[in-house]
Amino acid sequence: MITALKALRKNRFKTALIFISMSVSIAAIFLISAISGGVVSMYSAMLKTDGDIIVTQRGIADTFFSDINRSWSDSIVKMEGVKEVSSLILGAAPVDPLPIVGVYGVNEGRFKNYSLVSGSYPKVGEVLLGSKIDQSLKHPETITLSKKEFHVSGVFKSKIGFEDGGVVMNLGDAGEVFHKSASIFLVSLGNLEKSDALIGQINGLNPDLEAKTTDSFIDSYNQFKIIQTSSDVIGAMAFLMGILGIVSMMSMVVNDRKAEFGIMRSLGLSSGVIITRLLSETLIIALAAFAVAWGVSEGVLELIKHADKFQGYINGEITVALLCKVFVVSVVMALVGTLLPAVYASRIDPMSLIQKGSA
């Protein structure tokens, strides 16, 4: 360990380059995973608030495009085992001067989910603002949404960034803005064991309706899959870039230290000892890079969370699971990136020392 630290200190310039390269890669993995995970968990949390079953228009790629007739909720609420049905319109529209804002049209029964900070729940022609957008718009009395003016009835606070940066309004008003009856129904059940039977019944009501348990909806939701896949691809690219950075830098390190490894070989130190020495050096760098990347990522996420520009929509969190995953990825990155140069170092022919006669 001390020998490895001395070697790193001696080669401090290249050590610093490897450290920076690894830190950037690890921070990129942290950030993309945390941000995409945040988007998925925020939207999932919103859907899970009071829905055991989600009903959408069949075959839609995104809930924003879903259009179902609100009258079907009357039939669903009468089904045995159904406790409550909330209709929701999910949309996005410009709210001057913001180019795009999440808009949630809800029925009165669902207002209780929004914890008021000031004012009251909206009546017709009024809107309730999330605290983040209220702050961005500097506490307006009215807003212009899709060219129509609405009075602000109050402000609510939500831990879900999409809601906190969004606008809540009556279902009827939202229907006029987005020209639809409802986007989804959130069905709350008295007894979860009956969910399969109820899904069958709901699907049987109309071929346009598609019911799924909330968990199954979240698992199969295309937008989440796209976000997750994009995140995985970018994360994998950052991982590969990290490995390539280590391979190239470690190759230079090995080349600079050829005489050192040659002398070790001539002294009879085994290939395993040389490989282990180099791996331990990179592991030390990886641990330091992991710690720094973690700290930097927490800082960046905090900045993003509070940046008005993002309206609270980007709300990444580094969970313990993500921390463990990135730690393993960092160690693997260090080991894989060092292995090839280390094997090369372990095979340096000590004869080169005799023949070249220079350090």
Add this chain to the structure above:
Amino acid sequence: MNIEAHALEHFYGQEHVLRGVDISLKQGSFTAIVGESGSGKTTLLSILSTLLHPTKGSVAYDGKALSQVGNIDHFRRRHIGFVFQFHYLISYLSLRENVALAALGENEANIDLLLAELGIERLAKRYSDEVSGGERQRAAIARALVNRPSIVFADEPTGNLDTKNALGVYELFRRFSDEGIGFAVASHDKKIADFADTIIEMEDGIVKAIHT
């Protein structure tokens, strides 16, 4: 250990550098291998010391052919020491740590004693760029001797030293040779003849003469 080399031949590409060399090195003897550049002395030394496989011929340590040694790295570490023209001390390790790098576990306790024998015990914690050329070479010799090898191979070990330090190195070799460690030293320096038991004269890849 007695070392026997039989009918050694070696090519570097088309270049025939050893042309049938038969020699034997006795346990504890100080052998000087002399000759002009290109005479094949370094190649011979490299083959005898297990660093290079001969194109033809064989080398045996106490009658056992090197080709039959299972773990050549371990064999080299236990039985063979090296001193090169350049010291090749690792710059980020102290002189003592450089010696410890080569030491097998049971020999680590002898490092300080060995450094004292070589007169560099007070420099043990210094780094190679903090000591003189002669002191560096003494540290390199300590590294070669730390496991009390059967034989130390040295290729032009005084090539970078002044006369006084060069003579000091030969005296050390002589002293340890008298204690039973064999030395095989390739050199241009004629003064080595005053210290060696045997002088092997090489010319154009063959042994021209052996003086005892």
